[in-house]
Amino acid sequence: MLLDQVSKRYGRGPWVLRDLTLEVSGLTVLTGANGTGKSTLLKIAAGVLKPTSGRVSRPASVGYVPERFPSDVKMSASAYLAHMGRIRRAEANDVLERLGFVGSMTSPMAELSKGNAQKVALAQAFLASDVLVLDEPWTGLDASAAAELVSLLEERTALVSDHEGHLASATRVDLAGGHVTIDLSRVSALDALEALEGVRSVQARGSSVRVVVAPDRSDQVLAEALRLGCSVRSVR
Numbered sequence: 403m404l405l406d407q408v409s410k411r412y413g414r415g416p417w418v419l420r421d422l423t424l425e426v427s428g429l430t431v432l433t434g435a436n437g438t439g440k441s442t443l444l445k446i447a448a449g450v451l452k453p454t455s456g457r458v459s460r461p462a463s464v465g466y467v468p469e470r471f472p473s474d475v476k477m478s479a480s481a482y483l484a485h486m487g488r489i490r491r492a493e494a495n496d497v498l499e500r501l502g503f504v505g506s507m508t509s510p511m512a513e514l515s516k517g518n519a520q521k522v523a524l525a526q527a528f529l530a531s532d533v534l535v536l537d538e539p540w541t542g543l544d545a546s547a548a549a550e551l552v553s554l555l556e557e558r559t560a561l562v563s564d565h566e567g568h569l570a571s572a573t574r575v576d577l578a579g580g581h582v583t584i585d586l587s588r589v590s591a592l593d594a595l596e597a598l599e600g601v602r603s604v605q606a607r608g609s610s611v612r613v614v615v616a617p618d619r620s621d622q623v624l625a626e627a628l629r630l631g632c633s634v635r636s637v638r
């Protein structure tokens with residue numbers, strides 16, 4: 403799976419992702435502080451959200467576990483997994499068994515405990531044959547299920563957010579946490595600032611303009627702002 407120069411902003415809001423290129427060919431862990439865009443990136447990778455710009459090439463069969471698995475599903479676990487198996491043209495797997503599912507297979511899934519519902523979410527994702535996209539998949543799992551999930555992921559191609567560090571040896575991609583705030587005056591070209599790589603938002607505030615930048619791009623943005631004739635009031 404390849405994400406090529408992917409950028410995302412919600413409406414006219416700040417850029418959440420900017421020019422992100424990522425190839426997922428083995429087990430890849432996504433890390434980053436709260437709000438850095440992990441769930442956004444995973445939704446884009448899974449195809450449930452469109453990037454604002456950039457391209458995603460994904461194989462035919464992608465399994466996805468969202469951050470919050472729908473909790474109000476009226477179907478039973480058994481009916482739901484049979485349905486997903488038909489859609490995927492996949493044989494039933496032993497994931498529920500391996501994760502130690504102890505809920506009812508025939509009651510509405512809305513009645514399952516959080517951990518058991520998460521095990522159903524994982525079982526349907528593992529029906530996919532190519533790539534897995536899993537958003538904090540350990541949520542709600544007990545210790546033995548958590549360890550079993552680590553071994554289920556061995557040898558799979560997967561993009562997984564994992565802030566608890568379950569997958570210590572996987573390839574890591576860190577969505578840079580934090581930001582640098584640059585206050586500028588004498589700004590004549592807001593659009594030119596906004597278009598710079600690493601810029602997450604540009605806001606006019608009275609006579610100054612506040613630019614929020616990814617930490618690894620702040621020097622380049624400062625240099626470009628000076629070249630555009632801006633005065634720098636503060637950087638923090």
Ligand SMILES: Nc1ncnc2c1ncn2[C@@H]1O[C@H](COP(=O)(O)OP(=O)(O)OP(=O)(O)O)[C@@H](O)[C@H]1O
Pocket residue numbers: 412415418434435436437438439440441442443
């Ligand atoms: N539907 C939405 N509409 C507007 N803004 C959104 C939406 N979804 C997410 N955002 C914003 O995008 C940014 C990234 O959110 P996202 O949920 O992708 O981060 P995250 O890294 O997964 O966070 P966490 O670790 O807290 O789950 C946040 O500033 C969030 O407010």
